[in-house]
Amino acid sequence: SHGYFTYDPGFLATGSCESSITFIDGGKGVLQHRGYPIDSLAKQADYLEVCYILLNGDAPTQSEYEQFKSIITTHTMVHEKLVHFFHGFLPDAHPMAMLCGVVGAMSSFYHSDLDITDAAQRKRSAHRLIAKMPTIAAMAYKYSVGQPFVYPRNELSYAENFLHMMFSVPAEEYVVSPIVANAMDRIFTLHADHEQNASTSTVRLAGSSGANPYACIAAGVASLWGPAHGGANEACLTMLEEIGSLEHVDEFVAKAKDKNDPFRLMGFGHRVYKNFDPRATVMRETCHEVLNELGISDPLLDVAMALEKVALEDPYFIEKKLYPNVDFYSGIILKAIGIPTSMFTVIFAMSRTVGWIAHWDEMLSQPGQKIGRPRQKYTGEINREFVPLNKR
């Protein structure tokens, strides 16, 4: 209907879908949520306003926004028994392992709204997940560093509360700077949704069987964990640290070009964008703002800028359409804020929860929804005679 393409009814049978949440034109580097361009949202709205838009379809009035913010704020605490789940993990457990396990367990705590055929109950589950993910994420970090859990505070904004729960300790309150809070909120927004990516498709497929929202989000967390997807921001920082300094950049660029070398530049390329990822454009501006405001000169940023220059000028990268993606700059900002690389994908998962649950809710609100059943092309043997073991 956009004039971009017409739907082939057959493709709907293969697990693909119709959605009105996010529109991407990979060739033109266009990303819009409910028709609103991503750079307008990132620069003129906060993350909770973007959550409202993704869940409800339109920008909220002031009173609708205040009401939504109040609902989220007053659901940020988790059941005190949920705390015990963390103590079952080994101290060196990856925070994504904790997130995956604890989110899946939420259905045994929040079971008053699990009738997925009831739109109001689906919305309440969505609000609970958006509210509690930062608390659970921060708890995973606190457990991994051996510090006591910090409870949320209602007077703080969504981003300020997350940073408070991450970095405050009983002996000292963490003072959130407006620059850092704004950068954090923008990272949440730029990771909020991205159409039918691997983890969102995972959530939809799980939801199509009637699984409860917490189980579906846990499935999305698991899918996002991979280095080709949400794990790329952690992998990107690890790669920058491995490159180490400017004189090694060419060596790694050559590896990326070598067809016999499985090495890929983390933070580059995209399944859909064959032009610059519009989120990366905003993230790059934010990255420079944060580093300039905080007075941080990070040698890894010098390496990152050298890699970006190669991607924008080297004929190989131009021909392969390999541009820096959203994960490339977010990792540098998170490092500048003092967040460990092991938490990068957790933050991506936290941010993407609203996108996952918006797609889950949209799918379940569509009439005649059937269980997802992607098709296959069978390439194995057929009609073979079976010889019993004692005769083989």
Ligand code: SDX
């Ligand atoms: C995210 O789907 C989404 O929307 C995901 C996401 C979201 O918001 O949900 O946008 C988030 O996952 C971003 C992507 C983060 N992943 C990484 O940064 C990991 C590094 N990137 C690659 O693994 C890769 O680019 C993918 C997985 C992202 C895309 O892989 P594709 O689809 O195989 O890439 P392609 O088909 O466009 O590749 C074209 C060519 C191939 O070479 P040929 O086989 O044609 O010779 O480019 C090569 C690829 O080998 N290539 C790379 C490369 N990415 C692709 N070569 C070196 N370095 C890379 N990063």
